[in-house]
Amino acid sequence: MKKHLTLSGVSVAFATPDGVHTVLDGIDLTIAAGEWVVLIGQNGSGKSTLAKVLCGLSPVSKGLAECDDLQVQMVFQNPEAQIVGETVYEDVCFGMENRAVDPEEMPERARAALEKVRLAHLTGQSVTTLSGGQKQLLGIAGCLAVEADVIVFDECTAMLDPASREMVLGVAQELQQQGKTLIWITQWMEELAYADRVVALAAGRVAYDGTARAFFYDGVCAELGFVPPYAVQVAESLQGKGVVLEGQPLTPKELSEAVGDVCR
Structure with missing residues (x-):
């Protein structure tokens, strides 16, 4: 049976000096194993909060978030925010150390993860010498090393040049082919073409859930203020x-x- 991420009537609200601010409002969403879902929305739509809910990093104020015991990991927008180790190898091992993985298993897990993101030849290299794209690939390798079932990419190509964007997207495609579930948050409309499904948020609610082709060619894109x-x-x-x-x-x-x- 395929495992799912399921949100049922999920709302998230925060107390502010001006009163209660609702960020997510009654979200119903199911993401199946192996899907590539692109999550979009204007600034303030709630997409980053939704990503944190899916990763278990944000509590919900109302409703139910279920993950079928899936391991969910996130790759951040700023690659510097997720790097801890001094070398490529040390960094990819950091998550495994936090999860008390047997030290004897770490070298093979690290090698396999770095191989999948095409960084195996840089194992001993200082992370300070990596390009922005390589740093994002290192973040992905860290997710793979802890055997994540679902990877949430929080605008991970926003700070990359076109060549690095294509490199990261190419690795993401390969991971989906290997059975990983991808949740891809982006402002780049070109990246919707990679997705099985597009979920658009507006004012904390799901405004669209369907294919990229219908999103662009049925007028939804313009209605939500995006440029195709x-x-x-x-x-x-x-x-x-x-x-x-x-x-x-x-x-x-x-x-x-x-x-x-x-x-x-």
């Missing part, structure tokens, strides 16, 4: 001029193929 990726903008412009494209392209590659089919 360039490939979607071009496709919609062409269709507005009477050029019918097959498949509702999301990426430049899909757009190129769709335009090529029309031209043939």
Whole structure:
């Protein structure tokens, strides 16, 4: 049986000098094992709080959050915030030490985790020499070393250059293929194309839960104040001029193929 993350009527509220501030309001959400769910929302929509609830880092004020005994770990937006060790090896071992993993198991677990994120050749290197993308990959390796079932990526590509973003996204794709559940928080609309499912928050509530194609091509994207990726903008412009494209392209590659089919 597949394990799930399930939120039932979850609300989170905080006391402030101006009264009670509700951040999440009656969230119902189920995420199945192996899904890649992209979580989006404008600033203040509650997406970061929702991520913390899913990781068990934030208590709920109302409702029920269940995780089926899943191990949930987070990769943070700022890669510096999650690095503890002086070397790559020391850092990837830190989480295992906190969980009292048998020291004899640590070297193999560390090696396997670093291999999966393509950092095995940097085992003894100082973390200060790593690029931003490599530091995020090291954060992912730490999650893998403690055998996380679910990895929450909290805008982990926000501070990366395009090449590093692609590197991290490529590793994430491989992890999903290996059965990991991914919850991907982002402001980059291009990254929705990788997801099985998009969940959009607005004012602490679920405003959309469905596919990326429906999000962009059914008008939800504009309604929620987001700008669609360039490939979607071009496709919609062409269709507005009477050029019918097959498949509702999301990426430049899909757009190129769709335009090529029309031209043939």
